[in-house]
Amino acid sequence: MSDLVTLLEIGTPLVGTAGGLGYARAKAPAVYWSLVGMPVTRTRFAFTYRTTMDVCGLTVAPSRLRAFLSRTVTRSREAQPVPPKVRRVRPTSTGLRVTLRLPAGMEPADIAAASNRLRHAWGVQAVHVVEGKPGTVEMRMTGYDVLRRVKMPRRTPRRPMVIPVARREDGTAFVRDYRAIPHALTLGANQSGKSMYQRNLIKGLAERPIALVGVDCKRGVEQAPFSPRLSALATNPDEASGLVDAIVGEMEDRFDLLKEHQGITAGTPDAEITSDIWGLPADKRPVPIVVLIDEVAELFMVATRKDEERRDRMVTQLIRIAQLSRAVGIYLEICGQRFGSELGRGATMLRAQLTGRVVHRVNDKQTAEMGLGDIAPEAVSVATTIPPDRPGVAVAGDTSGGWSRIRTPEISISEVATVCRQFAHLTPDIPALATWRPIAPAVSGPAEGPSLVKPKPVTE
Numbered sequence: 001m002s003d004l005v006t007l008l009e010i011g012t013p014l015v016g017t018a019g020g021l022g023y024a025r026a027k028a029p030a031v032y033w034s035l036v037g038m039p040v041t042r043t044r045f046a047f048t049y050r051t052t053m054d055v056c057g058l059t060v061a062p063s064r065l066r067a068f069l070s071r072t073v074t075r076s077r078e079a080q081p082v083p084p085k086v087r088r089v090r091p092t093s094t095g096l097r098v099t100l101r102l103p104a105g106m107e108p109a110d111i112a113a114a115s116n117r118l119r120h121a122w123g124v125q126a127v128h129v130v131e132g133k134p135g136t137v138e139m140r141m142t143g144y145d146v147l148r149r150v151k152m153p154r155r156t157p158r159r160p161m162v163i164p165v166a167r168r169e170d171g172t173a174f175v176r177d178y179r180a181i182p183h184a185l186t187l188g189a190n191q192s193g194k195s196m197y198q199r200n201l202i203k204g205l206a207e208r209p210i211a212l213v214g215v216d217c218k219r220g221v222e223q224a225p226f227s228p229r230l231s232a233l234a235t236n237p238d239e240a241s242g243l244v245d246a247i248v249g250e251m252e253d254r255f256d257l258l259k260e261h262q263g264i265t266a267g268t269p270d271a272e273i274t275s276d277i278w279g280l281p282a283d284k285r286p287v288p289i290v291v292l293i294d295e296v297a298e299l300f301m302v303a304t305r306k307d308e309e310r311r312d313r314m315v316t317q318l319i320r321i322a323q324l325s326r327a328v329g330i331y332l333e334i335c336g337q338r339f340g341s342e343l344g345r346g347a348t349m350l351r352a353q354l355t356g357r358v359v360h361r362v363n364d365k366q367t368a369e370m371g372l373g374d375i376a377p378e379a380v381s382v383a384t385t386i387p388p389d390r391p392g393v394a395v396a397g398d399t400s401g402g403w404s405r406i407r408t409p410e411i412s413i414s415e416v417a418t419v420c421r422q423f424a425h426l427t428p429d430i431p432a433l434a435t436w437r438p439i440a441p442a443v444s445g446p447a448e449g450p451s452l453v454k455p456k457p458v459t460e
């Protein structure tokens with residue numbers, strides 16, 4: 001049987017030129033996988049599954065009934081050890097997905113512990129093990145390094161508040177699901193790929209009926225190109241302070257709206273009382289708002305006592321938003337190089353509310369711990385080993401303690417700016433933000449006009 005596999009492996013390259021196949025494998029790994037790698041791996045898997053699982057210690061002793069049947073029907077003295085039953089094998093554009101039914105006495109961690117041995121046995125790039133329904137696991141094999149040149153999967157979730165941002169190393173899409181994880185933090189050293197991550201996110205958000213608010217204290221160099229799709233943009237800490245106050249105002253208005261609706265529904269039999277905006281009728285529901293804060297440390301910097309007061313006030317307001325705003329559809333997306341107690345009062349309290357974590361390459365273990373230590377401690381060391389020649393690679397942790405390596409597709413700032421212009425008609429008019437004006441600069445100089453605020457009618 002293994003001869004047949006070897007024949008396939010040797011014979012296939014002989015059909016074309018060996019050099020040509022090597023070239024295809026390096027330059028177009030997805031095409032190579034579909035045409036060559038997948039049929040070879042599938043055959044190899046089918047013919048070697050039982051022996052591979054046996055040598056990897058992934059079998060259990062047969063039940064008494066099986067041993068009895070084996071003795072009486074096949075007349076063999078010894079019944080074979082039993083590997084997990086293969087429920088389903090599904091080829092994908094990046095690998096093979098195999099669903100296994102676990103025999104009694106085996107747990108998903110047993111398969112996960114052997115994933116490196118399995119990868120070598122079947123000659124694939126990686127084997128990831130994901131728990132399924134009780135008693136089942138899915139082995140996700142990838143045929144090539146899907147993080148080398150990233151393309152998003154063709155089929156990604158299409159729910160309004162679920163934004164595909166990057167690809168996981170098991171080939172699936174990494175999504176930002178705002179209703180499941182309202183607030184998130186992205187960390188990383190210089191040139192590690194944080195802005196690329198935000199660009200991918202903004203591109204996905206811009207295409208949906210969601211309000212985007214920017215805070216970019218690098219004078220707006222990252223976010224100003226996206227201004228046709230931003231409901232407001234603050235480009236220095238003073239403006240940011242005013243904008244955060246305006247967002248708190250909007251949050252309070254939305255709570256009043258919810259309360260008012262509860263009053264109406266309380267008197268109406270059969271009407272559902274809701275405690276968040278998603279339970280409101282669509283025509284009454286305010287548009288969700290995502291607040292994108294780039295380089296958060298800038299908001300904490302202080303030079304004078306007056307700055308310190310402003311900083312403390314703004315951080316308190318941000319903590320209030322992070323604690324309360326989920327119910328009213330306001331979400332925070334914060335990005336920075338580090339986010340620890342050294343930033344100042346309130347930093348760790350705010351960080352604790354940002355439960356979505358993505359950590360790019362970092363310069364020290366301490367920064368990785370700031371991002372992942374409290375939610376996925378095993379992932380801390382993984383984040384410290386991201387190589388500098390792979391910008392955009394990051395470790396995404398989730399609140400269940402799980403984590404995965406991800407990478408965003410490369411996209412230029414002008415491509416995202418084009419998408420923002422194309423979808424500018426989705427930029428909603430948010431009353432509380434419409435009253436916000438950038439605070440006049442403290443030092444004399446050309447005053448920045450109120451053009452930073454762009455209320456626009458919603459045309460859906």
Ligand SMILES: Nc1ncnc2c1ncn2[C@@H]1O[C@H](COP(=O)(O)OP(=O)(O)OP(=O)(O)O)[C@@H](O)[C@H]1O
Pocket residue numbers: 188189190191192193194195196197391392393407408409410
């Ligand atoms: N996913 C990716 N794939 C390929 N190249 C990437 C990816 N992400 C980032 N890069 C490249 O890495 C470089 C740094 O990316 P980016 O500007 O996003 O990093 P950053 O962390 O925001 O840096 P800084 O903190 O200095 O602003 C850029 O040249 C960018 O093109």
